[in-house]
Amino acid sequence: QVQLVESGGGSVQSGGSLRLSCVTSGFKFEDYTIGWFRQVHGVAPGPGIEGISCIMISDGDRYYADSVKGRFTISRNNAENTVYLHMTNLKPEDTAVYFCGISYLANVRTLCRLRRYDRLGQGTTVTVSS
Secondary structure: OOEEEEEOOEEEEOOOOEEEEEEEEOOOHHHEEEEEEEEOOOOOOOOOOEEEEEEEOOOOOEEEOOOOOOOEEEEEEHHHOEEEEEEOOOOHHHOEEEEEEEEEOOOHHHHHHHOOOOEEOOOEEEEEEO
């Protein structure tokens, strides 16, 4: 079955860096678009969830929300069916639960901006202190 396992969250000071990983299984990796979403308030995904970065596995097309552009980088490792989010210059407002989500052959803007994921992982928590 489809599995999405996030890791790499933690507590850092403002200006620090973290790298999140989303290890996937149970589907054909190259047929999907995968994104990172974050929920600022609460733990469970809700209406306020924000799509911050998405990547189409087949061609590498990427999207970044304005809130993270220039600070976060999304990448993929096809051999390991894994998507990463390298976060730098972290700010207190980046504090959230981060989820990875997938959608079959979705446009990166559709997945991220409209949050049209088919499945989300369980999330990993990032806390940035000032």
